[in-house]
Amino acid sequence: MSTPADFRVTQYNVPGAAKDPETAAHLFRPLTVRDTTFANRIFVSPMCQYSAQDGFATDYHLVHLGQFALRGVGLAMVEATAITPEGRISPQCLGLWKDEQIAPLKRIVDFYHANHGKIGIQLGHAGRKASTYPLFEKDGRSLVPESEGGWGENVVGPSAVAWSDYMATPKELTVEQIKDLVAAFVAAVQRAEEAGFDVVEIHGAHGYLIHEFLSPVSNQRTDDYGGSLENRARFLVELVEGARSVWPASKPLFLRLSCTDWVEDSTWDIDEVIEVVKRVAPLGVDVVDCSTGGNARHQKIAYGPLYQVPFAEQIKQAVPEVRTIAVGGITEATDAEAIIANGRADAVMLAREFLRDSWVARSAKALGTKIGFTNQYMYGAH
Numbered sequence: 001m002s003t004p005a006d007f008r009v010t011q012y013n014v015p016g017a018a019k020d021p022e023t024a025a026h027l028f029r030p031l032t033v034r035d036t037t038f039a040n041r042i043f044v045s046p047m048c049q050y051s052a053q054d055g056f057a058t059d060y061h062l063v064h065l066g067q068f069a070l071r072g073v074g075l076a077m078v079e080a081t082a083i084t085p086e087g088r089i090s091p092q093c094l095g096l097w098k099d100e101q102i103a104p105l106k107r108i109v110d111f112y113h114a115n116h117g118k119i120g121i122q123l124g125h126a127g128r129k130a131s132t133y134p135l136f137e138k139d140g141r142s143l144v145p146e147s148e149g150g151w152g153e154n155v156v157g158p159s160a161v162a163w164s165d166y167m168a169t170p171k172e173l174t175v176e177q178i179k180d181l182v183a184a185f186v187a188a189v190q191r192a193e194e195a196g197f198d199v200v201e202i203h204g205a206h207g208y209l210i211h212e213f214l215s216p217v218s219n220q221r222t223d224d225y226g227g228s229l230e231n232r233a234r235f236l237v238e239l240v241e242g243a244r245s246v247w248p249a250s251k252p253l254f255l256r257l258s259c260t261d262w263v264e265d266s267t268w269d270i271d272e273v274i275e276v277v278k279r280v281a282p283l284g285v286d287v288v289d290c291s292t293g294g295n296a297r298h299q300k301i302a303y304g305p306l307y308q309v310p311f312a313e314q315i316k317q318a319v320p321e322v323r324t325i326a327v328g329g330i331t332e333a334t335d336a337e338a339i340i341a342n343g344r345a346d347a348v349m350l351a352r353e354f355l356r357d358s359w360v361a362r363s364a365k366a367l368g369t370k371i372g373f374t375n376q377y378m379y380g381a382h
Helices: 059-071 099-114 175-195 209-214 234-246 270-283 309-318 333-341 352-356 359-366 375-381
Strands: 031-033 036-038 042-044 075-082 119-124 199-204 253-258 287-291 323-327 347-350
Touching: 042 359, 059 075, 059 099, 059 359, 075 099, 075 199, 099 119, 099 175, 119 175, 175 199, 175 234, 199 209, 199 234, 209 234, 209 253, 234 253, 234 270, 253 270, 270 309, 287 309, 309 323, 333 347, 333 359, 347 352, 352 359
Parallel strands: 042 075, 042 347, 075 119, 119 199, 199 253, 253 287, 287 323, 323 347
Antiparallel strands: 031 036
């Protein structure tokens, strides 16, 4: 019986790696976390693509994510991937709630590894913001009816507080259901390991379930999961403990947090965030991916270039044992270089810029750093 053909192509260069790390721009110096070394500090943010089928990754995901491996990013993060069917943002979002969903993701991971790339997956639950349309359909501002695959009756959250009048009013989770969700997260982490991912990121930002527990805007519970910061952070702490119990000690665990609600009457701001990071760092969180907002319609975000970088810097200074990632409003190579060179963060994450062009190669050229290209793209270096 013949064995399946291996269509992977051997690469001799590490795409995006500096030819001379000692003299390279800071942005192109390798970063090692636990036993994983990223070729540079340029990471791709998780970007929802709304192109899955019943939670399964498709050929679209292979091509969409595969391009970043060829372009030499230090790490690409797979979009928010739900740990239960009801945890999806939309019916078209990725999932990892059953073993059958491992194989198409492993195909993408294998492609990355064949090209010397590193890839992670962001695991999460949409909470009260679930069962909505993709952003390019009705601006994502409407509840998907059951006739179109929605599950409005099964949307859950820490409290029965809706994000808006056009989304579902969530059912308040019982303590037993919270424990079940912790177990579902842990099972998804185990599947991520089976798929071969280099990084798992817990999604605790942007108004989704973990953030909903952390913020008093959405958490009005009076039991052990509400009220004090210790209680509001309990769900996250249990998730981190569970994730670390099954995720290999050799691999990094990331945590994305919204570092402020941008709401005057919310205590969820950088001070509380730092306290939570101090709590989860000893439990095994290695890297904090520092975003903001998304949990309140009345948020007032101070948008602008590099507007979220100060949050990464403050966490890095307050909790030096964790690495931080700066995101948001980063478009220029010189700005990204300054963030790393000045010690404001350990890496940068970009999204929109990668939808526009090959930002890694363009930045290397701007910063006077020679990097590796894939064999097939080597003439792009000249």
